[in-house]
Amino acid sequence: MNDDILRETLQELYEQAPCGYIFTLPDGTLTRVNRTFLTMTGYARDELVPARRFQDLLTLPGKLFYENQYAPLVRMQGSVQEVAFDIARKDGARLPVLVNSVQRADDDGRPLLVASTIFDATHRRRYEQELLEARRKVEQLATIVTDAGDAILTASPDGVVESWNAGAERLFGRPARDAIGQDLHDFFDPPGGDDDFTGLVAELRAGRPLHLDTVALRADGREVDVSVGLTPRMGPLGELSDMALIVRDVSERRALERLRHEFLAMASHELRNPVAAIKGHAQLMRRRGSYSERSIEAIVAQADQLRGLIDDLLLASQIEADRLDLRVAEMDLAAEARDAAEAARADRSTLRVVAPPEPVVVLADRQRLRQVLANLLTNAIKYSPDGSEVVLGVAHVDGEARVTVADHGVGIRADALPHVFDRFFRAEGAAERAQGLGLGLYITRRIVEAHGGTIRAESELGRGSTFTVVLPLHLLT
Amino acid sequence: MSVVQRNNVVIAGEGTRPMIFAHGYGCDQQMWRLVAPAFAGTHRLVLFDHVGSGRSDLAAYDRAKYSSLQAYADDMLEICDELDLERAVFVGHSVSAMIGALAAIKAPERFESLVLIGPSPCYVDQGDYVGGFTRRDIDELLEFQDSNYLGWAADLGPAFMGNPERPELATELTNSFCRTDPAIARQFAAVTFLSDNRADLPKVTTPSLILQCQQDVIAPPAVGEYMHRHLANSRLVLMAATGHCPHLSAPEETIAAMQSFLEA
Numbered sequence: 250m251n252d253d254i255l256r257e258t259l260q261e262l263y264e265q266a267p268c269g270y271i272f273t274l275p276d277g278t279l280t281r282v283n284r285t286f287l288t289m290t291g292y293a294r295d296e297l298v299p300a301r302r303f304q305d306l307l308t309l310p311g312k313l314f315y316e317n318q319y320a321p322l323v324r325m326q327g328s329v330q331e332v333a334f335d336i337a338r339k340d341g342a343r344l345p346v347l348v349n350s351v352q353r354a355d356d357d358g359r360p361l362l363v364a365s366t367i368f369d370a371t372h373r374r375r376y377e378q379e380l381l382e383a384r385r386k387v388e389q390l391a392t393i394v395t396d397a398g399d400a401i402l403t404a405s406p407d408g409v410v411e412s413w414n415a416g417a418e419r420l421f422g423r424p425a426r427d428a429i430g431q432d433l434h435d436f437f438d439p440p441g442g443d444d445d446f447t448g449l450v451a452e453l454r455a456g457r458p459l460h461l462d463t464v465a466l467r468a469d470g471r472e473v474d475v476s477v478g479l480t481p482r483m484g485p486l487g488e489l490s491d492m493a494l495i496v497r498d499v500s501e502r503r504a505l506e507r508l509r510h511e512f513l514a515m516a517s518h519e520l521r522n523p524v525a526a527i528k529g530h531a532q533l534m535r536r537r538g539s540y541s542e543r544s545i546e547a548i549v550a551q552a553d554q555l556r557g558l559i560d561d562l563l564l565a566s567q568i569e570a571d572r573l574d575l576r577v578a579e580m581d582l583a584a585e586a587r588d589a590a591e592a593a594r595a596d597r598s599t600l601r602v603v604a605p606p607e608p609v610v611v612l613a614d615r616q617r618l619r620q621v622l623a624n625l626l627t628n629a630i631k632y633s634p635d636g637s638e639v640v641l642g643v644a645h646v647d648g649e650a651r652v653t654v655a656d657h658g659v660g661i662r663a664d665a666l667p668h669v670f671d672r673f674f675r676a677e678g679a680a681e682r683a684q685g686l687g688l689g690l691y692i693t694r695r696i697v698e699a700h701g702g703t704i705r706a707e708s709e710l711g712r713g714s715t716f717t718v719v720l721p722l723h724l725l726t
Numbered sequence: 727m728s729v730v731q732r733n734n735v736v737i738a739g740e741g742t743r744p745m746i747f748a749h750g751y752g753c754d755q756q757m758w759r760l761v762a763p764a765f766a767g768t769h770r771l772v773l774f775d776h777v778g779s780g781r782s783d784l785a786a787y788d789r790a791k792y793s794s795l796q797a798y799a800d801d802m803l804e805i806c807d808e809l810d811l812e813r814a815v816f817v818g819h820s821v822s823a824m825i826g827a828l829a830a831i832k833a834p835e836r837f838e839s840l841v842l843i844g845p846s847p848c849y850v851d852q853g854d855y856v857g858g859f860t861r862r863d864i865d866e867l868l869e870f871q872d873s874n875y876l877g878w879a880a881d882l883g884p885a886f887m888g889n890p891e892r893p894e895l896a897t898e899l900t901n902s903f904c905r906t907d908p909a910i911a912r913q914f915a916a917v918t919f920l921s922d923n924r925a926d927l928p929k930v931t932t933p934s935l936i937l938q939c940q941q942d943v944i945a946p947p948a949v950g951e952y953m954h955r956h957l958a959n960s961r962l963v964l965m966a967a968t969g970h971c972p973h974l975s976a977p978e979e980t981i982a983a984m985q986s987f988l989e990a
Contacts, residue, residue, distance in 0.1 A: 276968050276975060304943075309863050310870035312943045316970035317752030317820070324974045325756060335870075 269367030275324070275352070275360040277302035277315075286367060289346070291339035303365075308335040308343065319348075323363055327352045333370060345374040400496040406450070406489045408433040420475075420498055422467040433494075438466040453481040454489045465496060474500040508672070515687075516562065523555035561688045565672070568695045575699055579723060580615060581608040582650050586643045589622035593630065600626070604643035611650050612723045617696045624693045625654040625716050632714075633658035650720045657713040661706065669706050670694040727783060729804045733774040734781040737809070738762075741769035743838075744811040748802065750820025750844070751918045754780025757819065760977035761984075769815065774805060776822075778910035787910055795821065795921050799828035806836045813838040815988065819973065820844050820944065821918040827957075828923065830932045840934035841984055844945040844970050845953055848922040855924070856948045864919045868912060927956035934960045935987040937980065941968040961987065 263270055269286030273279050279297050287294060290306060297306075304315040311334040322329045328351045336344045350365040394401050400417035404410050410433055413425040421428065421436055428436070439446065440463070452459055459479040464472050476499045484490035530544040530551075567573050583604035590602045611618075622641075629639040633656045642653040661669060672691045697704045701721050708714035729735070736755065739745070745765055747758045755773040762771050775782040776798055791797050802825065806814070816837050818826035823845030830837045849857045850864060934957055938950030947964070954962035963983050967976035 308866070308870075309859070309943075310867040313867055314752075314870065316942075316944050317750070320969060321753050321757055321971055321974050324971075325759065 268369075269346075269365075271303065271365050271367060273303050273363050273365070275363060277304045277320075279303060280362065289338075289344060289367065289369060290336055291342075296339075306336050308337050311335055319350075323350050323352050324360065327354075333374070336367075345370040347373065401493070402428070402433075402496070403491055403493045404433045405491055406454070411491060417496065420467075420473065420496060421465060422469050422471075427468070436466055437463055438472055439463045449479070450489075453479060453492055456481055456483050456487075456489075462499070465498075473498055474503040512672075512687075516558075520555065520558055523551040523558070526551040527555075561692060564692055565688045568692065568699075573695070573699055575614040575617060577612045577614055577700075579610055580613050580618065582611055582652060582720070583607075583609045583643045585615075585618060585622065586641050586652065589619060589626060590641050593623060593626040599636075599638045600630070600641065601638060602641045602643075605645070609643055609645050609650050610723045611700070611720045613700055613720070614696075617700075621693050621696050621718065622652070624689045625652075625718075628689065629654050629656035629658065629714070629716075632656065637713075645722055648722055650722050652718040652720075653715055655713065655715040660710040660712055660714055661708040662710055666706060666708055670704065727786070729801070729808050732777060732783045732786050733801060733805060734783075735772060735774045735805060735809070737770065737772055739766040739769050739771040741765070741767065743769050744772055744809075744814035745769035746772045746774075746802070746806075746811065746814050746816050746826075748774070748816070748818040748822035748826055749776070749779070750818075750822050751914060754782075756780070757971070757974060758817075761817075761973045761980055764981045764985075772805070772809065772811065772814075774802075776914075777801060778907065778914060784907055784910070787907075789913060792913065793917060795825050795917060795923065796828055798822075798825045799832065802826070802829050803833050803836065806833070812836060815839050815841065817841040817984070818843065818845070820846070820970065821921070824921065824923050824926075827930050827934075828926060831926060831929045834931055837932045839988070840930075840932050841937070841987065842934055842953070843937045843973060843980070844939060844942055845936060846945040846949045847924045847927055847953060847956075849919045849944075850922070852922075855952070856946070858944070858946045858949060859919070867919060868916055924952075924956070927953065928958070930957055931959065935984070936960055936962045937972060937983055938962060938964050939967050939969060939972050940965070942970045944970045963987075 264284040266283060266285055269289050270283045271279060271286055272281040278299060279301055280299060282294065282297055287297075290297070304312050307315060314332075314334070319329060319332055328349075330349050332348045332350075334346050334348055336346055338344055347368045347370045348365055349368075350363050352363050353361050355361055394414050397414065397416050400420040401414045402410060402417045403412045410428050410431050413423075413428040417428065418424055423436070434443070434446070437446075449459060449461070458481065460477070461479075462474070462476050465475045466472060476497045478495040478497075480493045480495075481489055482491050482493065527548050530541075530548045534541055534544050564573075583606075586604055587602050590600050594600055626639070626641065633639060637657040640653070640655045642651075642655070644651050644653075670690050670693075672688065694704050697718050697720070702719050704716065704718045706714060706716050734755070745762075747755060747762055749755050749757045754775045758773055762773065765771060778784065778787045778792065805811075806829075812835065814837055816826040816830065816839070818824075818840070820843070823840075823842035824847055826837075826840055826842070827845075830840060846857065848855065849859050850861055851857050851859065936950055936953050936957070938945070938947055940947070950962055950964070954960050965972055965976065965979055965983065967979055969975050972980045
């Protein structure tokens with residue numbers, strides 16, 4: 250092969266190389282560029298050589314980088330590799346590139362020229378950005394999982410635990426290091442035994458997420474009612490690659506559902522009683538064919554009783570839905586107390602009112618306040634032995650209005666005391682069969698709280714109880 | 727840890743009068759390789775790396791502390807204290823020119839004169855002031871920082887082609903040249919390019935030399951002129967060299983300009 254052909258071939262190779270090949274003076278002035286570089290930048294050869302400098306083709310941040318880092322590096326180290334720049338093409342478009350440069354110096358070490366390869370880095374730049382974005386997302390998700398209150402864990406298709414977040418540590422009472430690598434089945438105690446779990450895996454293998462209620466087994470042996478969401482993750486061939494579980498403690502919810510269930514049973518029982526009584530008296534009158542004053546009185550009383558129960562139910566449901574409307578006005582608690590005592594007066598026990606002569610003014614809904622006083626007085630009287638005294642006290646202390654109802658009745662057991670104001674609370678071991686739905690004190694508490702006040706109970710079994718309501722004083726201007 | 731270790735301080739030269747070299751944004755003290763040796767016979771050369779650059783102690787970097795240029799100035803004054811430097815010639819490049827100015831305001835007794843290479847008191851155009859950049863330009867620069875971090879992933883490991891006749895400064899070339907922790911580099915870039923120290927210029931009383939290059943995209947001639955107008959006792963020299971680093975691209979011209987100033 251002769252030299253001319255070789256040289257021309259090399260020249261062609263240079264010109265149409267897969268990257269740009271350029272030569273510049275140490276100050277960046279372009280002295281030679283190949284055709285690929287011209288195509289990359291969109292310029293004609295005479296627009297670049299010999300007037301332009303390489304850095305003139307860069308975007309502004311690139312120019313700064315060139316001055317602060319690229320040029321010093323080339324000067325000091327003699328070469329650089331893989332520096333990322335953006336070239337501003339003649340048509341204004343941006344071309345991301347990767348630059349490798351080598352410096353050639355004379356015998357005294359003075360730089361003569363710099364030779365560089367310029368690779369189109371469009372794809373690489375996109376991958377870098379995707380990588381950064383993916384990394385950011387992963388970190389974000391990791392934070393969500395770590396900080397999540399719920400227990401989040403993953404397991405292999407065989408049920409071997411692979412990851413275990415802080416929420417899982419709390420719920421199962423097991424640290425991650427004790428859980429990872431263990432069999433998931435050891436952490437659950439389903440009520441139906443392992444039968445509960447058969448069929449689950451088949452569903453998951455089909456790629457269907459599942460939801461089930463079961464029982465979790467803590468490390469300390471305690472069982473927790475839980476609701477579990479299982480999400481399968483499928484591999485590229487459609488096989489089950491692993492599964493993610495979110496486990497939620499629903500014991501409170503369960504307990505509440507049980508309570509509600511019991512309440513419904515009790516309520517329907519309670520409501521039936523007055524209805525049965527009414528029916529009984531009506532049937533009696535029909536059989537006798539005569540009007541009986543006593544029967545009529547009994548029917549009316551039972552109807553009132555029934556009405557009271559239904560009102561209580563309605564009120565409780567309104568309170569629950571936060572739909573309790575209060576129509577407040579200025580009221581004198583002392584005067585209201587005296588009225589309530591009048592209305593509640595019973596023969597069996599003495600009811601004494603202790604109140605200051607001057608008004609104790611609060612902002613309250615008259616009807617609801619009367620309900621509160623009536624409820625407390627009725628309870629006090631109901632649970633007091635014959636002849637004992639119930640004291641209704643009204644006072645203003647430290648900017649607050651205080652109402653106390655004290656009795657010397659049967660009292661409340663210490664373990665029941667914290668729950669007297671709970672919904673559905675029923676006193677046990679009352680002297681007579683307790684009537685009503687157990688909503689009285691719950692409603693009383695909610696009404697007091699809706700007025701911005703508080704209520705508490707003190708009691709000693711066999712000695713008596715004191716209920717104290719505190720309301721904000723309304724200062725008359 | 728002593729400040730000498732913290733800032734990788736290197737001391738050389740046979741002279742008595744101290745000459746402190748402060749590198750600019752992007753690299754480290756090795757940038758002075760071509761210029762510093764010329765003064766080794768007449769001065770006591772003190773070179774250092776800013777915390778976060780070169781072979782300084784990266785553990786000493788604190789985001790809250792280094793959120794302003796004053797922190798870098800204070801570091802330099804700590805070096806002066808530890809080495810007991812008085813009436814030094816300060817040579818600062820780029821952002822370090824302003825760092826030196828801040829140090830000279832705080833402790834003028836430490837400095838006899840300032841050599842400011844490619845200085846700028848503020849990079850962003852504001853009102854009538856021409857800094858050379860818009861705020862958007864700087865935002866773009868900071869974004870670009872992130873992308874180039876990945877670009878630097880490849881090893882930089884080639885032969886050094888510098889100045890073999892000056893062994894006292896021929897420290898082994900490390901791969902840390904011009905490489906810093908990317909997070910630190912980003913904050914340093916933000917602090918540098920968003921700084922505004924124009925109000926500090928009138929407070930400088932130390933005589934100063936401003937070396938201004940042609941076609942310097944980072945510190946354009948308008949900025950050099952602004953510095954000269956607001957720095958009392960300053961001399962402005964417009965160099966033939968182009969670009970932002972005459973101490974690298976035109977070391978002899980730089981040395982000559984400095985010598986001429988120092989002898990005056």
